[in-house]
Amino acid sequence: MSGRRRADEAENALQEIGVAVIAQGAVETPTEKKEASAKDEIQAPWNVVVHNDPVNLMTYVTMVFQRVFGYPRERAERHMLEVHHNGRSILWSGMRERAELYVQQLHAHLLLATIEKAA
Amino acid sequence: MEICRQSEALEIRELDPFLAELLRQIPESVNPKDSPAAEERLFSAPASAEEQEFRAEWKVYVVPELRRLFQSATEIVRQDLEQLHCTKKPFANCTLRIPLAHADAWLNALNQARLAIAASYNFTENELCDHFRSPFGSRRDLGLFQVNFYGFLQEFILRETSACPDEG
Numbered sequence: 001m002s003g004r005r006r007a008d009e010a011e012n013a014l015q016e017i018g019v020a021v022i023a024q025g026a027v028e029t030p031t032e033k034k035e036a037s038a039k040d041e042i043q044a045p046w047n048v049v050v051h052n053d054p055v056n057l058m059t060y061v062t063m064v065f066q067r068v069f070g071y072p073r074e075r076a077e078r079h080m081l082e083v084h085h086n087g088r089s090i091l092w093s094g095m096r097e098r099a100e101l102y103v104q105q106l107h108a109h110l111l112l113a114t115i116e117k118a119a
Numbered sequence: 120m121e122i123c124r125q126s127e128a129l130e131i132r133e134l135d136p137f138l139a140e141l142l143r144q145i146p147e148s149v150n151p152k153d154s155p156a157a158e159e160r161l162f163s164a165p166a167s168a169e170e171q172e173f174r175a176e177w178k179v180y181v182v183p184e185l186r187r188l189f190q191s192a193t194e195i196v197r198q199d200l201e202q203l204h205c206t207k208k209p210f211a212n213c214t215l216r217i218p219l220a221h222a223d224a225w226l227n228a229l230n231q232a233r234l235a236i237a238a239s240y241n242f243t244e245n246e247l248c249d250h251f252r253s254p255f256g257s258r259r260d261l262g263l264f265q266v267n268f269y270g271f272l273q274e275f276i277l278r279e280t281s282a283c284p285d286e287g
Contacts, residue, residue: 053234054244055266056230059274060277110231110234114166114167116167
């Protein structure tokens with residue numbers, strides 16, 4: 001990936017968050033993301049992993065998962081609890097570039113997130 | 120101190136001078152220049168050490184964008200905090216009004232401050248969970264109180280904004 005492209009993607013990812021701010025944090029419907037993610041998952045397996053952090057509030061982490069991935073509250077809470085109890089949770093799997101964008105968004109919310117090759 | 124939701128804002132009333140001062144310290148607390156640990160936490164690595172090239176590109180292209188985003192949130196908070204400088208009597212309680220449109224900036228800035236302080240003092244998980252710790256004996260104790268106080272505000276903002284009907 002070229003540097004310029006990465007810079008553009010970084011800006012776009014953060015603009016997405018800006019839009020969410022203006023829209024008062026409306027949670028996106030997960031339908032479109034599910035379709036896109038299903039296609040991505042077939043093509044290349046990279047995981048978006050969130051790691052435990054004793055400072056971030058559980059309610060805040062849940063809210064971030066809802067916003068970034070469009071997950072319903074129950075699923076977001078399940079991932080949050082997995083992070084809390086197991087130290088990490090795989091939030092999403094799929095194409096690398098999409099995974100990188102998710103990690104950017106999670107870092108913008110100050111969560112400890114990484115990408116890693118799926119086993 | 121009393122916190123309540125008005126139609127388009129969150130109000131912190133009867134804010135005593137000590138807590139007002141802690142709030143005024145938010146913009147200063149998020150600046151991790153003097154603390155490599157805080158800098159490392161706010162701008163953490165996006166992959167394991169094996170991904171050297173990706174991590175290097177991230178530092179060049181993504182970290183500056185994140186820094187800009189964090190500074191933007193902090194600036195909004197700084198402007199809201201100007202209200203606390205208008206008190207006619209120096210030791211009087213005051214009121215802080217946070218517009219709901221600024222809620223995300225506050226969540227971000229409070230989180231930056233909490234993470235930076237916790238990283239700077241290397242607080243353990245046990246310390247962070249000890250909400251009955253005795254009052255301050257050191258700057259470190261004050262730091263822990265700041266982390267908890269800012270967390271309390273975050274919880275309130277999250278609760279009130281998630282209760283907003285147009286936010287899903």
